[in-house]
Amino acid sequence: MKKYIYLFLSTFIIVMVIVMSGYMLSGETAQADVLILKARSMNNTITAAGKLQYKSGFAVRTVQAGIINNMAVKNGDYVKQNDLLFSYYKIDDAYTAMLSQYTGSNSPEALLGILSQYGSTEDILNEAKKYCAVENVYAAEEGKVTDVKYGADDVVEKNDVILKIADQQQAEVPVNINESHIHQISVGQKADIVFNAVPDKHYTGRVTHLASEAEITNGVTGKETTVEVTLTVEGHDDLLRVGYSAVCSIITSTDENVLVVPYDVIRTDDRGDYVLVADDGFVRRVPVKIGTEYKDGAAITEGLSENDNVIVNYDTMTEGQKVAIRNRTVQTND
16 A cells, blocks of 8 residues: 555656646746748849959950060050050061962961071061061050960961950959759849958849850869859949959849748757747747748748747747747848
């Protein structure tokens, strides 16, 4: 009989401990910071990295084969319209044709190479210069000099690109997009651009060009086939410099009227995904169904409604606990 009495008392004590613990727990009021849900517009994005450069305004070419006399500019120089870029000795077609009868070549560079067999290269160049007029080439537009390819005494062909002049009013970020995603990209789409050197400022970009051919590039997981996409930076300022690294998020589509919660408030147990909400003074467990995942959170397709108070500082809270709202944050589209 004593055995059953002891068993009864032990069971009674355990039950009372559980009841009293629950009572004490429910009697303790937690202070909650809550996020008030609002339907939002959410962007679907593709993210890629690139570096800032200026748009190549135009290439400066030779109108005739020749020999560079003098380069008046170097990479990085800023030129105004009508500034001298370079001068060169023009080898006219008649002179080339005459020499080709003896050499069998119409290419000035190959021709001079063949003739150098009969004398020093310097002597041949000096001889050619005697019969050539000097042509000065001036800047048709202002901008920054880039891609200078030749120097004094270099032999150039007709229509060779000698240098480029970049338009400093047009800043661009080229990025490589994997072939599996390129079908989502089109000219005109907007992009959010953040430069590593200016992390607290967001710049707006726009897709202005897609390369006509794919190429093999080095990706995070190794070699991959990508297409170069050019983003033009709108409203760039003096904070930016050529060569700055950027993270670009291209907006491919927008979902309207979506309820989104941050990833760190979603909890999971053996019953599934859920969040804690403050409801009529108590902590309530709400099972949720997760939909599209975005950069800053996940869409909730079932379980929550607009204006629900989702608890964000949930670490010490349990279902059924009394709760008082300490701080409220209303969601916005920003």
